[in-house]
Amino acid sequence: MAAEIAPERLAELVARTLEDAAFVFTEPADPSAPLEAPALQARLDFEGPSRGELSLTTTPAVARSLAANLLGLEPGDRDIELRAGDALGEIVNMLAGAVVLELFGPAAQVRIGVPAVRELAEAPAPGAGTSASLATEDGDRLDAVVRPLAGSPP
Amino acid sequence: MSYRVLIVDDSSVVRTMVKKAIQMAGLDVEEVHEAANGLEALERLRTNWVDIVFTDLHMPVMNGMELVQSMARDGVLATTPVVVVSSDPSETRAEDLKRLGVRAYLKKPFRPEGFREVIEGLLQGEEAGRGR
Numbered sequence: 586m587a588a589e590i591a592p593e594r595l596a597e598l599v600a601r602t603l604e605d606a607a608f609v610f611t612e613p614a615d616p617s618a619p620l621e622a623p624a625l626q627a628r629l630d631f632e633g634p635s636r637g638e639l640s641l642t643t644t645p646a647v648a649r650s651l652a653a654n655l656l657g658l659e660p661g662d663r664d665i666e667l668r669a670g671d672a673l674g675e676i677v678n679m680l681a682g683a684v685v686l687e688l689f690g691p692a693a694q695v696r697i698g699v700p701a702v703r704e705l706a707e708a709p710a711p712g713a714g715t716s717a718s719l720a721t722e723d724g725d726r727l728d729a730v731v732r733p734l735a736g737s738p739p
Numbered sequence: 740m741s742y743r744v745l746i747v748d749d750s751s752v753v754r755t756m757v758k759k760a761i762q763m764a765g766l767d768v769e770e771v772h773e774a775a776n777g778l779e780a781l782e783r784l785r786t787n788w789v790d791i792v793f794t795d796l797h798m799p800v801m802n803g804m805e806l807v808q809s810m811a812r813d814g815v816l817a818t819t820p821v822v823v824v825s826s827d828p829s830e831t832r833a834e835d836l837k838r839l840g841v842r843a844y845l846k847k848p849f850r851p852e853g854f855r856e857v858i859e860g861l862l863q864g865e866e867a868g869r870g871r
Contacts, residue, residue: 602848605848606847606848607848652752655752655756656752656755656756656759657759668751668752671750671751671752672752674750674752675750675752675753678750678797678826678847679826679847679848681826682825682826682827682828682846682847683826683828685828686828691828691829691830692829692830692831693829693831694829694831694832695827695828695829695832696797697797697826697827698797699749699797699798699799
C-alpha cells in the first residue's frame, strides 16, 4: 500500500522548505481559486518502499523570487530570469527530501529523481493525490501535489 | 593555505549556492571546479588537484554514491575529503557514505553556518594530521 501524506502536513513541509531555503513566507490558500496562468511547474519522481511524484506549480514571479533569494541576486540582475526555472527545480528537490522522510521514515533507502521544469499555458487540472495550496505575502500561489505512481520498486 | 574545491551537483543553482556558502564560511579558495554529475567530477579530479569535494547524491549519468565509491577505489582520490550536500534524508545511506570515508553530510536546505562548522572540522583534522 502506498504511503500517504495529509494535505496539512504537505502544506507545512512546503512552507518550511520555502522559508528555510529561500526566505519566502507563505500561508495556506484557497485551492478552489484557479492558479493564474502562465505558470511554471517543477516535477520529479521519487522511490522508496513505493513510488510517487511530487510537483510544485507557481507563478513566474515566485520562481524569480526564489532565484533571487537562493542566489543572493540584486533586483534587475539578468540571472534572476535566466535561473528562475532551475531555482524552482531545486526547491522541489529540497521539498522531496522532506516529503520522502515523512512518507517512508529515516531508515528507508530512497531515490529522488531529477526535477523537470516546464511552462504551463494553463493551470493544471486537479488530479489524484494529495495537494496543498499556499500563497506568498504578495498573494502569488504555489500548489504542491504528491501523487502515487503505479508499480513498486523491485 | 588556499584550497582547490570541486562542487558536484546537477543544479547550477546549487553549485552557485555552495560556492557562496564556502566563501561565507571563510575558506580561502584558490580555485573552484564544477561538475554536473559524478562522471564529470571524476574527469575533473583526474586532471586537477582538488583538496575538498562537495557532492550531491541524486544526479544523472553517475550519482554521488557511485562517485564516492569510485574515489574510494582509487589510490590517490581515496584520500581526498568528500562532503555530501543532499536533500536525501536516509540515515542508512548516510551511514553507508560514512563507511566509505565521507567526512560530513549537509542536508539541504543548508545554512552557511553549517558549512562553516564542516569546513572548520575538516581543517582542524588536517592540522592535527600535519602535527603528527
